[in-house]
Amino acid sequence: MLISQSPYNTTMQEFELLENIFKQNGSLPSNITIPPGDDMGAFTIGNQTVLVTVDQLADGIHFTLETTSIKRIARKAVTRNLSDVAAMGATPIAAICAVSFPKSLASHHAESLLEHIRQTGQTFSCPVIGGDISAWPGKLLISITVFASMQPQHGSPILRSTAQPNDALYVAGPLGGSIIDHNNTIHHLDFTPQLDLAQHLAAEQGSRRPSAMIDISDGLLRDLSHIAKLSNLTAIIDVPQIPISDAALIAAKTSTHPPYHHALTDGEDYQLLFSAPLDAFPSQQTSYHGHTITRIGSLVPRHQSLIMLNLPDGQTVTPQYLGWEHHS
Numbered sequence: 265m266l267i268s269q270s271p272y273n274t275t276m277q278e279f280e281l282l283e284n285i286f287k288q289n290g291s292l293p294s295n296i297t298i299p300p301g302d303d304m305g306a307f308t309i310g311n312q313t314v315l316v317t318v319d320q321l322a323d324g325i326h327f328t329l330e331t332t333s334i335k336r337i338a339r340k341a342v343t344r345n346l347s348d349v350a351a352m353g354a355t356p357i358a359a360i361c362a363v364s365f366p367k368s369l370a371s372h373h374a375e376s377l378l379e380h381i382r383q384t385g386q387t388f389s390c391p392v393i394g395g396d397i398s399a400w401p402g403k404l405l406i407s408i409t410v411f412a413s414m415q416p417q418h419g420s421p422i423l424r425s426t427a428q429p430n431d432a433l434y435v436a437g438p439l440g441g442s443i444i445d446h447n448n449t450i451h452h453l454d455f456t457p458q459l460d461l462a463q464h465l466a467a468e469q470g471s472r473r474p475s476a477m478i479d480i481s482d483g484l485l486r487d488l489s490h491i492a493k494l495s496n497l498t499a500i501i502d503v504p505q506i507p508i509s510d511a512a513l514i515a516a517k518t519s520t521h522p523p524y525h526h527a528l529t530d531g532e533d534y535q536l537l538f539s540a541p542l543d544a545f546p547s548q549q550t551s552y553h554g555h556t557i558t559r560i561g562s563l564v565p566r567h568q569s570l571i572m573l574n575l576p577d578g579q580t581v582t583p584q585y586l587g588w589e590h591h592s
């Protein structure tokens with residue numbers, strides 16, 4: 265349930281490790297314009313800004329090699345990086361791809377993986393320009409780095425730290441059940457990164473330009489907590505307004521959780537979550553360049569909790585379990 269403890273509270277957690285890294289942000293050189301903590305880092309060369317992100321894809325964590333086609337694995341390795349590019353309102357430039365193949369993997373599978381990575385990059389105008397290949401005793405591990413930039417008409421990168429008090433919160437697609445196979449689609453493998461939507465939003469000149477944005481990889485609540493914390497605000501979510509995917513309804517049938525729990529915490533939705541003034545999208549749902557933007561809550565000046573949930577039964581609670589967290 266939402267108010268139960270995370271199962272991962274006995275070992276060093278991902279976010280404790282990252283906090284130590286973020287403490288050093290203040291000592292970075294002045295050409296680093298986005299330090300660790302956002303969906304992409306950035307630096308300047310002359311008057312150009314270059315954004316960079318890297319993501320790993322590991323057998324057993326992000327996919328199961330035994331049950332997943334090589335094509336799907338290759339696609340996800342690229343698209344999950346492109347979701348981080350979308351989160352900044354940026355445009356991809358090129359990718360670098362490093363793969364550690366299990367020694368036991370047949371060479372035609374290795375060849376096919378590299379070819380599908382190349383093709384996916386091409387599909388999203390993000391050509392693979394280099395990489396590294398090794399064979400090792402471990403499981404399949406893919407690491408892709410993507411470079412991006414802001415189109416001049418899209419302004420500066422959209423950060424996690426710049427949401428404003430009294431902004432509304434919006435999400436751009438249904439959430440939950442990303443691991444469920446529904447109508448031959450498994451969302452965490454087959455999603456389309458929301459690059460086009462992000463670029464429309466970044467191009468807005470008025471209140472519709474997001475004040476902050478993130479892509480939902482670790483769960484709505486976990487990723488929202490980054491915006492709230494970095495913007496020094498408290499987020500209030502109206503749970504009955506959360507758009508729940510069909511896959512989340514299916515997931516809830518075999519779990520002990522209600523569908524909204526899946527929508528709030530499952531992760532790998534790769535939908536954009538952003539803040540903007542209330543009048544940016546004044547209806548509960550707004551059709552926008554082929555996407556449905558749903559208003560799910562608001563941000564208020566910071567009080568004790570980072571996130572408050574208005575539950576369907578009228579209770580207001582502070583969630584304890586926010587979503588996915590790697591632990592060592």
Ligand SMILES: Nc1ncnc2c1ncn2[C@@H]1O[C@H](COP(=O)(O)OP(=O)(O)OP(=O)(O)O)[C@@H](O)[C@H]1O
Nearest residue numbers: 282285299300301302303304305319348481482490
């Ligand atoms: N080893 C590291 N050194 C420096 N910064 C790191 C390291 N590992 C992660 N980070 C940074 O910490 C932040 C982690 O935030 P978060 O996990 O939300 O990132 P993300 O890449 O958007 O998410 P995901 O990994 O789920 O795709 C990012 O800014 C990331 O670049």
Ligand SMILES: Cc1ncc(C[n+]2csc(CCOP(=O)(O)O)c2C)c(N)n1
Nearest residue numbers: 324325326327328481482530531532588
């Ligand atoms: C085999 C298998 N087990 C579990 C999951 C679910 N899952 C894996 S990583 C992650 C969060 C994002 O990862 P990261 O923080 O590394 O970006 C989630 C929700 C999956 N897709 N496949």
Ligand SMILES: [Mg+2]
Nearest residue numbers: 303348479481
């Ligand atoms: Mg991200």
